[in-house]
Amino acid sequence: MAVAEIVTIGTELLLGEIQDTNSRYIARALRDIGVDLYRLTTVGDNIKRITATLQEALMRADVVITTGGLGPTVDDPTRQAVADAFNVDLVFKEELWDQILERFTYFNRTPTENNKRQAYIPANAIAIRNDVGTAPAFAVELGFKTLIALPGVPREMEHIMKTFVVEYLKKRYRLEDEIILPWVVHTVSLGESSIDEIIGEMEKLSNPTVGLLAHPGQTDVRVTAKARSAEEAQQMMEPVLQEIREKLADYIYGENEETIQSTVAANLVEQNLALCVLEVGTDGLIHSSLAEHLSPELLSGQLLDVDITHETFxxxxxxxxxKKQADFVLGVMLTPQNQFLELYVALLDNQNLQDYQRIYSGPSGDAARWALNVGLDQVRTRLKKLKGIG
Structure with a gap:
């Protein structure tokens, strides 16, 4: 089975000027053909550091895929770095230059002399046509090892992955339609360490594998299976998923693409109940998240920019x-308390008001999302009781 690594190239990535979306796309493409991805590395536009990074990656992995650094400028060093990694020269490919000229002609533009740099690839490389850009890609084979250099422009990278890379890897490594299928179970109001205490033994499984991923106020349980088909992978995961559902039943709000706001909204619609949300210190995140799923008839709210006591709230x-004729009112206040933030959550229905306080000491940028998960979990729990579940 082939093992892969991704190397993203570009100083702009290290400076935080742009976000790397290419790795996510490539990782999913590799997952879908059963290639194990073990490492992701980002390196700046420095030939020596790129060369060293590629040589190290090739020692560990069968397939190394790079993105970026294939442009026409001096600070696009990937071609030379790959040539140095394999100890070969760069050679000019007339057919690549013709393809570049063809692209410029199509857009009624004239190439500059430095565009010729893009027609140079390592002497032992296989040229890969780029039909949606001017930066040709290439692949280098050395025994069982393969290095594939792709453009950093997402649209170009995705096109070449679809039209060349996936089928090329399947053929070269005799990948018999094996896939890696993930399934994510979302939990709330229970920390990562607590979930680990409950299902820790399951995290030792090899296929399917079970792993945890913590978010503000939420922990995901990811189950991943490798199989010949999605159906077979699903069958392998099902007993594991069922055990997780049983052990974490009270804390699970959804799976895969479901969010806590979509789950709460669906339950409100099903029971035809209206919710009003009052928020302080959250920038209106809870109401705006629910508004994507609920009509104004079932959702109202107010962001309060005031400093008030719990009693007044x-x-x-x-x-x-x-005033809003709501079945429930969810109140969420996130206010500074010394060096921390205090969260006050209250849920009012026609019977009573339940409230409680918690202290948040995590990154300030995650506080509103944490408050959303904690607050909406109160609504979720109450709706489950009304429905007679749990």
Whole structure:
């Protein structure tokens, strides 16, 4: 089975000027043909460092895929770095230059002399046509090892992955339609360490594998299976998923693409219940997230830019319940408390008001998302009880 590494190239990535979306796309493409991805590395536009990074990657992996550094300028060093990694020269390919000229002619543009750099590839490389850009890609084979250099422009990279790379890898490594299928179970209100205590033994499985990923106020349980087909992978995962669902039943709000806001919204619609949301210190994140799934008839709310006591806040919740004719009012206050943030959550229905406080000490940029998960979990739990579940 082939093992791969991805090397993204570009100083702009290290400076945080652009976000790397290429790796996610490539990782999913490799996953879908059963190639194990073990490492992702980012390196700046320095020939020596790129060369060393590629040589190290080739010692570990069967397939190394690079993105970026194939442009026409001096600070596009990938071609030379790959040539140095394989100890060969760069050679000019007339057919690549013709393809570049063809692209420029199509857009009624005139290439500059430095565009000729893009027609040079390592002497032992296989040229890969780029039909949507001017930077040709290439592949270098050495025994069982393969290095594939792709453009950094996402549209160009994706096109070459679809039209060449996937089928090329399947043929070269005799990948018999094996896939890696992930399944994600979303939990809330239970920390990563607590979940590890409950399902820790399952995390030792080899196929399917089980892993945890923590988010603000939420922990995902990822189950991944490798098989010949999606159906076979699903069958392999099902007993594991069922055990996870049983052990974490009270804390699971959804799976895969489901979000806590979509789950809460679906339950409100199903039970025809209206919710009003009052927020302080969250920038209105909870209401705006729910508004993507609920009509104004079932959702109302107010962002309050005031410093008020819990008692005053609770009184406002009662007022808004009458004013908006809501079945529930969710109140969420996120306010500074010394060096931390205090979260106050209250849920009001026609029976009573339940409230509690928590202290948040994590990154400030994650506080609103954490408050959203904590607050909406109160609504989710209440709706489950109304429905007679749990």
């Amino acid at each position: 609770n009184a406002l919740m009662h007022e808004y319940r009458e």
